[in-house]
Amino acid sequence: MSDRLSTTFSALADPTRRAILARLASGEATVTELAEPFEMSLPAVSKHLKVLQRAGLIARGREAQWRPCRLEAAPLQDAADWIEHYRRFWEESLDRLDAYLKEVQAAKKPGPKKSRR
């Protein structure tokens, strides 16, 4: 689990951590600000921040009291590149679904006259 990509995916495997990243996408925030929407204790939020920081997904300012968190998206690019290799597979299954739905729809419509006599 110590490789970079595993660390990234592992950090993303939690709804609170993904929500924190979504919040930071709109700008820097302090731990207190990040904790607000979650009804979570500061230590609980800090724990999530540490996971994100170890994964290189956030960085923290140096000012002792303030220390705002900001998003660092570089590891997400590697994750996106990895997933991208599989695009043709999900696009193929969507194509198959699309073809199937068209088939079902065609079967429901009244057929051409010559087939109805």
Added chain:
Amino acid sequence: MSDRLSTTFSALADPTRRAILARLASGEATVTELAEPFEMSLPAVSKHLKVLQRAGLIARGREAQWRPCRLEAAPLQDAADWIEHYRRFWEESLDRLDAYLKEVQAAKKPGPKKSRR
């Protein structure tokens, strides 16, 4: 951890499981075939396959002995969609790096004549 996206990311957070998916991208395979490159016991591989199956990333055939595994890419699409929202962030940082490197390179070149007198 029980939401779909967390389950997907969690399943991807392991190099063996990602290697299994990469193998299945080139076609169906049995557990024995999947175990071969890993120097891993069949039960260990089976455990990884169960994680992938629960995450909906693989499906297994119904034939009792054979039961080949195949890739199911639909959950990867949701993961890709989630990550895609952050694309502008990593592209921005690449742009900044690019600008910085150009600056460094420009500073290394001998300046125009008028600045050298």
